[in-house]
Amino acid sequence: MALMTMETKDPLHIPAGRGIAAELIAVLVAVIGEAPHIMTIRDARALPSGPFESSHRSLQSGLREWVEQQTGHPIGYMEQLYTFADRDRGHEGKSAISISYLGLTREESRADARDSEWRDWYDYFPWEDHRKGTPELFEAVVAPRLKQWADESTSKAARADRWQRAAITFGLDEFAWNEELVLQRYELLYEAGLVTEAERGQKPVLPGRAMLADHRRILATGIARLRAKIKYRPVVFELMPPAFSLLQLQRSVEALAGRLLHKQNFRRLIEQQELVEETGLSSFETGGRPAKLFRFRQAVLAERAAAGTKLPLLRP
């Protein structure tokens, strides 16, 4: 094995002369009541964000600083979402890099600082909430407009392709609704001209609040990631108060997933995975049989480092 000395004196590459700008963007989530919310700034038209500067110790800490400064709100759990470059975004023709993060927090209704504001994320994506069944929007607007978009293609094959893509991502025809396809749906709607990334006068066909630049796309990425993650990691608990009833927990998951769950089976799942433990307390607030209050078993974070296998393994 060849030996060799450290790289501080021998960098792999000389950095490019001009340098580029880097921006940090946060999708900061909290569940308030039974609705999933995100932190916004600028009249609810932008996500909290700011430049990454050389004074920041790391990307994460840079983001934390910005978010706390802009929203007065500390972030609990954080994970990186995606990094993208956009030549058009930078100043003076410089290209810019945006690094987005997903953050989870408990809402603690402090006085909202500056122009920051919690907003129901379904304000931006009304078609993503299927808790009350498929929104009427689908039959009224989404399906016919996508059909129309598909039919605009010239070749028969292209029409079929477009329609199949639309049917799959929106759960039309025989396809089942898949709540994880948030980003694909947004991109398809954008491609079909049913939403506009940043408003510019013309009315969008679909309801739903727009955002500056590509923030709505980033939000879609965050929602998709979170909807996927709650299924195999105990991240919901980052959004719950210290003690909660199982129904509260279920309502939170439903809020995030945008669909209703089977109560008994949900409980069975939670219990058999030993995710929670009783606090001994009960809640009498809802008027019904009192609900036992539980807390998250922190130990599972250590015990189960990861999800289970899906490979058909051979004998141990």
Place this chain on the structure above:
Amino acid sequence: MALMTMETKDPLHIPAGRGIAAELIAVLVAVIGEAPHIMTIRDARALPSGPFESSHRSLQSGLREWVEQQTGHPIGYMEQLYTFADRDRGHEGKSAISISYLGLTREESRADARDSEWRDWYDYFPWEDHRKGTPELFEAVVAPRLKQWADESTSKAARADRWQRAAITFGLDEFAWNEELVLQRYELLYEAGLVTEAERGQKPVLPGRAMLADHRRILATGIARLRAKIKYRPVVFELMPPAFSLLQLQRSVEALAGRLLHKQNFRRLIEQQELVEETGLSSFETGGRPAKLFRFRQAVLAERAAAGTKLPLLRP
């Protein structure tokens, strides 16, 4: 897709004055024979990489350019891995951002360009290959050294914590081996002083080739991601030739996962998911009953946009 007008005139933030350097790094994977390989440069001590420059259209295309220039090898499937900032990495005190990608390709044994070279990834992580059972390394070095490391702690609780962490990530004691924890294992070994990120004189305790800067850590991230992904997305096929036998396919998955699979159940899985279709050809090369050759059913990419649910949903 229409370009946004919005933000060019009204950027969300004025970019920081100095700008920073951005580097693109690739974990480029191919399966050669029955061994997983990665593309390396610099005497197999670095991953292909290069600065992101304003001439690049996007991060992806910038990376493609660099990799093709350095290795003469085009990339098929690509996905982003992780972005990190390292103050010590930049030039002249500038901070630098590194954006890493995972790329999959079929090896086509062209004359290797420049100093690029395919390398078995287990050269860098010998403890990750469990296809021939748990490596002797574990009983001989890993377990005792980690025990020793745990025992260095002062408090009893800290010793127990350390040991439990080691046992979980390495599948010691009663815990099962989890092939996905590549990064966690590397980080723990680093913390325990059993590997050194870049060698500088002192011999590391464990065998395994080192790399420049933090490239070995990035490689660990890529392997972990790929091991997780093969379980729920048909990405293995990106690494297979156009026609292959089911055993070849199994051997490839085993190479990546570092564990052996149950043949009959593996086949059942592949077939019931309708991932492949017969080509009508057979392979007589192995000396045994000839194997039918299959090809990947491209259609599944369209049909199944995503993985299945795990939530206990309510009636449709």
Place this chain on the structure above:
DNA sequence: GCTATAAATGCTCAAAGTGAGTATTATAGT
């Protein structure tokens, strides 16, 4: 042709996990 060897392929069976209920119990408000 016969035999050893190497796979491919077919089939079984129990255990565990899921989906979709019905039934019962405990409170608060009227």
Place this chain on the structure above:
DNA sequence: ACTATAATACTCACTTTGAGCATTTATAGC
């Protein structure tokens, strides 16, 4: 007491997995 609202308990068919045995179809060497 009666009703509304939940919490909680239990059932049952069906599917998916893990593990293994058995059979079939080839090649290579004798």
